[in-house]
Amino acid sequence: xxxxxLSALNRWNPEIKLTVKARxxxxxxxxxxxxxxxxxxxxxxxxxxxxxxxxxxKLNEKGEAHIQFYPTDIIKYDLGFEKLPDLYILLFxxxxxxxxTQVWDDVDFDKIGTLDMKEGEVLDFGTYLVD
Numbered sequence: 001x002x003x004x005x006l007s008a009l010n011r012w013n014p015e016i017k018l019t020v021k022a023r024x025x026x027x028x029x030x031x032x033x034x035x036x037x038x039x040x041x042x043x044x045x046x047x048x049x050x051x052x053x054x055x056x057x058k059l060n061e062k063g064e065a066h067i068q069f070y071p072t073d074i075i076k077y078d079l080g081f082e083k084l085p086d087l088y089i090l091l092f093x094x095x096x097x098x099x100x101t102q103v104w105d106d107v108d109f110d111k112i113g114t115l116d117m118k119e120g121e122v123l124d125f126g127t128y129l130v131d
């Protein structure tokens with residue numbers, strides 16, 4: 001990892017979690033996808049090693065997943081080839097992948113994160129239409 005991302009991570013208290021938020025709605029409707037059978041899992045895509053699992057969350061009544069993770073988890077698994085993490089979410093229905101978001105290449109937490117007093121630093125991945 002380059003010096004910029006390491007310094008950004010070091011500025012955060014390692015005990016403070018980041019939150020990635022994403023919303024899932026049924027394609028062709030405005031209805032949120034809900035239910036205990038759905039779990040959203042956050043990963044960091046790696047080109048050389050297997051992708052790194054960072055955390056998961058169930059969907060709430062609005063179809064939102066709020067996945068919390070420690071920024072230090074990203075550098076813990078990095079071999080030094082990436083400058084910034086490439087994040088994506090898999091939406092599972094039971095044990096089967098039901099949907100995958102696009103990959104957010106080179107996520108710079110300093111540029112896209114917003115501070116929410118209740119949740120801390122939040123990265124909003126947006127809303128996804130799911131079949």
